[in-house]
Amino acid sequence: MTSITSTYDPAARVARITLADPERGNAIHPAMVAELGEAVRTADRAGARVIVLASTGRFFSVGGDLRGMAAADDMAAHLDDLADDLHRVVSDLQRSRAVVVAAVQGVAAGAGFPLAAAADVVLAGRSASFTLGYTKVGLSPDGGTSLLVHTLGLHRTLRLALLGDRLDAEEAYAAGLVARVVDDADLETQTDAVVALLAAGAPDAQATAKRVVRDAAEPAPEARLRAEARGITAQAGGPEGAEGVAAFLAKRAPVFGDGD
Template sequence: MTDFETLKFAQSGPITSIVLDRPDAANGMNDTLTRELAAAAALCDTDATKVVTLTGAGKFFCAGGDLKAMSAAPDPGTFVKGIADDLHRAMSTFARMDAILITAVNGVAAGAGFPLGVSGDLVLAAESASFTMAYTKVGLSPDGSSSYLLPRLVGLRKTQELMITNRVLTAAEASQWGLVTMVVSDADLPARLDELASRVASGARHSHAAVKKLLLTTYGAGYEEQMEYEARLIKASASSADGQEGIAAFVGKRKPQFP
């Protein structure tokens, strides 16, 4: 267990759990939470970690930026920039680490909580969860990678609708739009999260890391460039302990035991 002021952080074998833990403030992002989230993400970027789970304490996943903290800052612009920088560092680490990130949106995901919630490699949403951008409602502009992530997930037109009208999506609508992997009942969310994390953790870390790397480059690379990257990564996979174990298990007609 690592002690943080605004997060619960626990490691159990190859699985690391992060819980946003400011329930009295709707898990709103102040300078402490985003700074600690960036530090927690860095702790997950190790060879020992295969899965990271991220959820929120209480009834909210994350209501976005803490507007009360912003209003109390002597220089709100500089204060907000610092929050955004730390959040972006955390999200970049989550995206580029080898471990699979599973987010479990347990309630409202608003503002930066929206892109954070749907940034997982796998995204669970409770039936009561909802998603809204909410930035322009308070005179702010989107951050948290939303202008990168959302057009790729739902397209430009739907992103414009979300950002300009602040439409609120239910969990079912978010699933229909392709923002979440699966919707589960509120009561079942913790158990389904643990089950999925355990299943992914039993898989091949090297293969999962390769999937993440390939999908990060897919929109920026040309056709032949992407295929060459695929060839290089599958070569590395075949030479890895994971690849050798997977092939040997298949040939031997047994279940693979990935390290």
């Protein structure tokens, strides 16, 4: 069963990529990431000027598929591969000449948060919220979380990573993550309006603006992403990751050790 749908309008040169696994909260798992990566690459090969990243259902994404992680023969190897593939998607979105627009409704949790933030323009319905939550299950962040420092600042990002706080749509707007907050019922039409504005603009100027601004923020994001992958892989191979994931699935409080 496909977890992604994608369409392309060659006249407008607009690609629309939708996370389409609402029964699982658009959880991020290897098959979804593979489909997402192929959709992004296909859009780039087609010469898309705008890529829209959206979702179906109540949530943008609940984050990583913890059941799939727990069922893996080697959770560390599973997460290493998954993080590398997801980070390639994040890098492709950020390196693309296309302007990437994310339309977020409901929660963007775990890796769903930095995936939405990989867009150049983030639009949010009033129901949207953003949270990390990795440390609650004994894992360290991935998906491009470290790149949030450039948008949210050091200590706000640390607060989100360490305390598991949640940003609602208005807080995300005030923090600079979200470009516009609209009623949920208007999210699709407002996204279409932003896409039309971009599609009517100067493509080379937009692509150059995206590149120079992103390079100023982080000229080598892939190095940061690889460091994140190493971190979550190490956690997944240790006792905290095993306990945190098991506790979450058992719906009990985790019991962590004293650390090093």
